[in-house]
Amino acid sequence: MNLTVNGVAQEIxxxxxxxxxxxxxxxxxxxxxxxxxxxxxxxxxxVLVDGEPRRSCLVPVAAVDGADIATVEGxxxxxxxxxxxxxxxxxYAAQCGFCTSGLLMAAKAYIDGGGTDDREAIAExxxxxxxxxxxxxxxxxxxxxxxxxxxxxxSVTAEGQYTTMHSGGET
Amino acid sequence: MAAVTDILIPASPEEAVSAYGDGAxxxxxxxxxxxxxDISAGRLKPAKTILLARAGMSAVTREGGxxxxxxxxxLEALVDLPAPVGPCAANVxxxxxxxxxxxxxxxxxxxGPGAPRGDLQGALxxxxxxxxxxxxxxxxxxxxxxxxxxxxxxxxxxxSFVEPAAGAFVAxxxxxxxxxxxxxxxxxxxxxxxxxxxxxxxxxWGVRLxxxxxxxxxxxAAGQAALQDVTLHDDVLASAWYRGQALPVLVRxxxxxxxxxx
Numbered sequence: 001m002n003l004t005v006n007g008v009a010q011e012i013x014x015x016x017x018x019x020x021x022x023x024x025x026x027x028x029x030x031x032x033x034x035x036x037x038x039x040x041x042x043x044x045x046x047v048l049v050d051g052e053p054r055r056s057c058l059v060p061v062a063a064v065d066g067a068d069i070a071t072v073e074g075x076x077x078x079x080x081x082x083x084x085x086x087x088x089x090x091x092y093a094a095q096c097g098f099c100t101s102g103l104l105m106a107a108k109a110y111i112d113g114g115g116t117d118d119r120e121a122i123a124e125x126x127x128x129x130x131x132x133x134x135x136x137x138x139x140x141x142x143x144x145x146x147x148x149x150x151x152x153x154x155s156v157t158a159e160g161q162y163t164t165m166h167s168g169g170e171t
Numbered sequence: 172m173a174a175v176t177d178i179l180i181p182a183s184p185e186e187a188v189s190a191y192g193d194g195a196x197x198x199x200x201x202x203x204x205x206x207x208x209d210i211s212a213g214r215l216k217p218a219k220t221i222l223l224a225r226a227g228m229s230a231v232t233r234e235g236g237x238x239x240x241x242x243x244x245x246l247e248a249l250v251d252l253p254a255p256v257g258p259c260a261a262n263v264x265x266x267x268x269x270x271x272x273x274x275x276x277x278x279x280x281x282x283g284p285g286a287p288r289g290d291l292q293g294a295l296x297x298x299x300x301x302x303x304x305x306x307x308x309x310x311x312x313x314x315x316x317x318x319x320x321x322x323x324x325x326x327x328x329x330x331s332f333v334e335p336a337a338g339a340f341v342a343x344x345x346x347x348x349x350x351x352x353x354x355x356x357x358x359x360x361x362x363x364x365x366x367x368x369x370x371x372x373x374x375x376w377g378v379r380l381x382x383x384x385x386x387x388x389x390x391x392a393a394g395q396a397a398l399q400d401v402t403l404h405d406d407v408l409a410s411a412w413y414r415g416q417a418l419p420v421l422v423r424x425x426x427x428x429x430x431x432x433x
Contacts, residue, residue, distance in 0.1 A: 016178045017210055017220060039208035040268055041349045053267045058207045060200060062178055063224040106267065127348045128265030 001065040005030060006074030016062030021045045023061045024071065032072035032101040043129030046102035047071050053109040072101045075108070081154065083146050084108050089165050090152040091142035095133035103129050107143045117144035177219040184328060187226040191326040193307040197221060199326060201243050201273030205280050205288065223275070228328065236334050242275030242327040249274070254338035255357035259294035262340070262355070265348045275327035278302070278315070282375055285407035290352040292319065292377025294340060296369035297357035300332040319376045335359035339428035341421050353408040356421040358429045368393070368425065372408070373401035373418055383422050390426040394419030
């Protein structure tokens with residue numbers, strides 16, 4: 001079996017019913033999709049399969065043989081964040097970070113699909129994602145801002161305080 | 172890690188039927204949303220698995236007033252269909268799960284851990300849907316109510332129904348987007364003027380509310396009559412008592428919505 005993961009062709013050796021999540025994490029070392037509930041209920045493992053957001057824990061890899069897979073690793077780099085990542089930093093939309101990978105990919109699919117900053121539409125699009133820190137307000141703020149095409153200064157948050165990105169991760 | 176198993180990925184409906192055979196020992200994966208957690212957790216170790224992802228069974232066609240839905244059609248492809256089927260599909264999971272979960276899987280799913288699955292059963296019973304399936308004895312087409320009893324022994328090929336003149340769908344709010352349907356009532360006004368009613372969540376399978384249908388001209392009476400048509404149960408989503416209180420209300424609301432739609 002073959003996958004293209006973040007633009008790189010990969011030959012897959014895992015058994016065909018292995019979940020796409022396990023293939024990404026265990027075989028390919030792509031660790032941004034998180035192992036949460038493993039039954040589709042939390043959203044933390046969400047990746048894009050041919051551009052569509054999918055729960056990688058529910059996908060047998062044989063069902064997506066030949067597909068194009070996108071994860072956070074393909075979004076941006078620490079030096080050059082993708083707009084949705086910069087929005088999450090500026091609006092402080094990540095707390096513990098466990099749900100963030102899935103939310104970033106779902107938000108990217110929403111915005112790429114023409115999604116606007118309408119909060120109800122965003123809530124509908126992201127309704128399958130659980131944030132255990134309950135940071136939903138700031139997540140909605142970030143996705144709405146990214147959908148508007150706002151520019152982000154990631155050295156400060158929307159609240160005016162310095163972000164950890166600014167201090168290189170030191171707190 | 173998944174167990175070593177015989178995997179078949181048919182490239183056409185004919186190949187799927189051939190691979191399914193009489194169905195003995197076969198696990199069918201449509202979208203995977205129900206089966207994959209069982210496999211990942213080791214609760215299910217299938218000897219033979221059929222993946223329908225590439226079998227060409229995922230089309231929705233609307234011709235001459237008849238809707239035909241392929242078994243591997245994702246639920247998201249149904250949300251724009253008229254009530255009750257469209258709104259019922261939109262009430263399942265979230266948009267990402269609906270993009271993956273299939274009609275065949277939703278109809279054939281066994282009871283979940285503590286609650287019924289099969290959200291679409293009520294809506295499709297209300298519109299008088301017929302199921303075309305394969306398995307032992309060859310291909311059959313039968314009403315969904317008759318099919319449900321043997322849903323684990325058959326491979327669904329497609330589901331079809333005549334578009335009703337009007338339709339309605341009402342459901343209890345879900346506590347979370349990923350809950351299965353706690354209780355929902357679907358109604359359809361057919362071309363001959365008759366009303367069909369069915370419920371999801373009032374028992375372990377979708378059920379037609381024939382007593383309520385007979386009293387449909389009097390919504391209050393129909394709501395009470397519906398209680399004769401069901402065997403209510405306690406589960407993790409709601410008690411039988413609560414369902415008994417809510418069912419007459421949902422029947423009344425469905426009939427009111429149906430009158431507004433007609």
